[in-house]
Amino acid sequence: MIGDQEHRTHLIQHQVMPHKHSHKLAKFYYATSELVQKAIETALQARVSWERVPLKDKFDMWLKAADLMAGKYRQDLNATTMLGQSKTIIQAEIDSAAELIDFLRFNALYAKEGTKWQPRSPEPNVTVNKLRLRGLEGFVAAISPFNFTAIGGNLAYTPAMMGNVVLWKPSDTAILSNFTIYKIMREAGVPGGVVSFIPSDGPVFGDTVTKSPHLAAINFTGSVPTFQRLWAQVGENLPNMRNFPRLVGECGGKNYHLVHPSADVTSVVNGTIRSAFEYCGQKCSACSRAYFPESLWPEIKEKLLSVQKELKVGDVREPDSFMSAVIDAKAFKRITGYIEHAKASSKTSIIAGGKYDDRSWLTAATEALKDSAGNFYINDKSTGSVVAQQPFGGARLSGTNDKAGGLQYALRWTSPQAIKQTMVPLTDIKYPYMV
Ligand SMILES: NC(=O)c1ccc[n+]([C@@H]2O[C@H](COP(=O)([O-])OP(=O)(O)OC[C@H]3O[C@@H](n4cnc5c(N)ncnc54)[C@H](O)[C@@H]3O)[C@@H](O)[C@H]2O)c1
Numbered sequence: 001m002i003g004d005q006e007h008r009t010h011l012i013q014h015q016v017m018p019h020k021h022s023h024k025l026a027k028f029y030y031a032t033s034e035l036v037q038k039a040i041e042t043a044l045q046a047r048v049s050w051e052r053v054p055l056k057d058k059f060d061m062w063l064k065a066a067d068l069m070a071g072k073y074r075q076d077l078n079a080t081t082m083l084g085q086s087k088t089i090i091q092a093e094i095d096s097a098a099e100l101i102d103f104l105r106f107n108a109l110y111a112k113e114g115t116k117w118q119p120r121s122p123e124p125n126v127t128v129n130k131l132r133l134r135g136l137e138g139f140v141a142a143i144s145p146f147n148f149t150a151i152g153g154n155l156a157y158t159p160a161m162m163g164n165v166v167l168w169k170p171s172d173t174a175i176l177s178n179f180t181i182y183k184i185m186r187e188a189g190v191p192g193g194v195v196s197f198i199p200s201d202g203p204v205f206g207d208t209v210t211k212s213p214h215l216a217a218i219n220f221t222g223s224v225p226t227f228q229r230l231w232a233q234v235g236e237n238l239p240n241m242r243n244f245p246r247l248v249g250e251c252g253g254k255n256y257h258l259v260h261p262s263a264d265v266t267s268v269v270n271g272t273i274r275s276a277f278e279y280c281g282q283k284c285s286a287c288s289r290a291y292f293p294e295s296l297w298p299e300i301k302e303k304l305l306s307v308q309k310e311l312k313v314g315d316v317r318e319p320d321s322f323m324s325a326v327i328d329a330k331a332f333k334r335i336t337g338y339i340e341h342a343k344a345s346s347k348t349s350i351i352a353g354g355k356y357d358d359r360s361w362l363t364a365a366t367e368a369l370k371d372s373a374g375n376f377y378i379n380d381k382s383t384g385s386v387v388a389q390q391p392f393g394g395a396r397l398s399g400t401n402d403k404a405g406g407l408q409y410a411l412r413w414t415s416p417q418a419i420k421q422t423m424v425p426l427t428d429i430k431y432p433y434m435v
């Protein structure tokens, strides 16, 4: 279903840039390489004063923004995510209001906790021995995907909270909701230039930031080929860089449901339908492979088909819609291509089952599949990670597994400096035993 696409594009064009002609969106609104370059310079200037703002004040801004999102702007966030990204009421709510608010609040909490730790020195003459957490030197490029409004907010604003300046390139198909976040953060007190919101053509942005000697980090979520390209470009330009840019990337997945013969069929069916089809399966964690035991397949198949008949594909504004349009015509074409391919193929999936009881099978599976996934859920569907409950990050080519929504994430955006001061002069090069 792509019917909503035109309407959504129209709405984005008129809301984000009402003064422009909608059909000229790409020409007028997208930043050129020169503009991206200018934004880098602005960011580097803003960094000087942003670094001086105490962490505590930054945390307060983030908490204020979370309150604004939970109150005054909750509907704006949900509505722009529904209309801009074609999310149903519940999918928009769990993403753009709830998850985003959780990211802001928990990251501030974790950063507060994480920054408390200080090294100790047993030396009586060492008067200062501490760790200072600075922002990274240079700027961070945050490049976000279409499918989660909250992810855009997290990619740009967690590094900013830790003292970094950020150039945020939203996805072409999530501009409206992402711009709403930007405006709320400004209202919460984040000064201009700390995060620059820069819709632009992907390669134009990517090529420009990876050429800059001041690139400190890339915080990316999107597809594997895009991240591979960015990584290779950073490698190529490394001789001109002032430091080794930190590359954090969360990419696509090929998540599976692996069902044991002792499984509860209703739970399997509901979990699989939700994981595979909510938001049209456009989540990186969506179930895209399933291995069912032969013994259960007839019952599972029957129930899957009967539940599937009840799912309404419709306008996101209708509360009983289970799913709606896919994100754009490109995605529509790709998905219909898979369907045609499946129709033409005579092959079927081969299913393997274990012969253990429930518990030992789970233990064995947890070990055998240890390296196959960054998030491994037992007796559950593959989607639905919650900030602070299941920190999220992919294994293998699914990402660098930096676990958004977890304790370590905020600290990843700091450059720790160990500071030691001693007041006792060193009078000799010889150690006492040498004398
Ligand atoms: N692992 C996770 O946490 C997670 C979360 C959400 C989405 N995803 C993955 O994201 C993908 C969907 O997002 P998408 O379709 O927006 O991915 P995408 O790779 O097409 O785009 C991601 C972002 O990169 C930009 N981009 C494209 N080419 C670029 C270039 N050469 N240089 C710099 N930026 C460039 C895009 O404009 C967009 O902002 C899926 O594969 C999904 O599984 C992963």
Ligand SMILES: N[C@@H](CCC=O)C(=O)O
Binding pocket: 147, 148, 282, 283, 284, 285, 382, 383, 384, 385, 386, 392
């Ligand atoms: N946090 C999301 C996945 C994000 C990727 O698209 C989930 O688990 O549903």
